[in-house]
Amino acid sequence: MSTWEALAVFAAGIGAGAINTIVGSGTLITFPVLLATGLPPITANVSNALGLVPGSLSGAIGYRRELRGQTRRVLRLGAAALVGGLAGAILLLALPSEAFDAIVPVLIGLALVLVLFQPRISAAVQRRRERTGGEAHPDGGPALLVGLTLASMYGGYFGAAQGVLYLSLMGLLLHDDLQRINAVKNVLGALVNGVAAVFFLFVAEFDWTAVLLIAVGSTLGGQIGAKVGRRLKPAVLRGVIIAVGVVAILQLTLR
Numbered sequence: 001m002s003t004w005e006a007l008a009v010f011a012a013g014i015g016a017g018a019i020n021t022i023v024g025s026g027t028l029i030t031f032p033v034l035l036a037t038g039l040p041p042i043t044a045n046v047s048n049a050l051g052l053v054p055g056s057l058s059g060a061i062g063y064r065r066e067l068r069g070q071t072r073r074v075l076r077l078g079a080a081a082l083v084g085g086l087a088g089a090i091l092l093l094a095l096p097s098e099a100f101d102a103i104v105p106v107l108i109g110l111a112l113v114l115v116l117f118q119p120r121i122s123a124a125v126q127r128r129r130e131r132t133g134g135e136a137h138p139d140g141g142p143a144l145l146v147g148l149t150l151a152s153m154y155g156g157y158f159g160a161a162q163g164v165l166y167l168s169l170m171g172l173l174l175h176d177d178l179q180r181i182n183a184v185k186n187v188l189g190a191l192v193n194g195v196a197a198v199f200f201l202f203v204a205e206f207d208w209t210a211v212l213l214i215a216v217g218s219t220l221g222g223q224i225g226a227k228v229g230r231r232l233k234p235a236v237l238r239g240v241i242i243a244v245g246v247v248a249i250l251q252l253t254l255r
Helices: 003-022 027-036 041-062 071-094 098-132 141-157 162-173 178-203 208-229 234-254
Strands: none
Touching (some): 003 041, 003 178, 041 071, 041 178, 098 162, 141 178, 162 178
């Protein structure tokens, strides 16, 4: 890797760490850069997953204030994320990517629709609960566990726009502030990246130079993203999510 290539990977790591903390989809920044340096796709994907682990942890730490009072929720949802992330990492090495390539843009598109209409859907659900006397499950119930497990499988496999999927599912099924939900999203992302990384360390090929450059860059970017993201109003944050998701769909369908 040349000096300019190393600088490009480092810069991509900063950008990925920041955007992952705010909404997700940082992989769409780092993965193409790694491919441009000449790494094979699987090696680039594995190196990227390893390198983004410190960035995910950095973003979660940056959102620690919003995580207060959510320990039970994080433990419950985190267990689903770990199972799904490990399953996705195994699938990455066991299956061809064509099937995922076909369905991922559809999943992201559905997630964006949910994010866009989440306030109206949540309000309608709340009105229905008030009429029937039902109460919202504090952790989203079985539906959220299943949804997050499937989203984490995708995250362990590739991860582009994984955060968008998390935010759409939790925004729909949890009655809570979007910034607090975003804080949980960062923890789940760290868990998925972490379990996939541990698995890859033992069974997959990766490039240590790329891993270290992305790790340092994403750690810096995670802190930047936390400072920027927590200042965004819910409507603005929702707009950022939709914009990033649209870019993700375009890049995935046109590449």
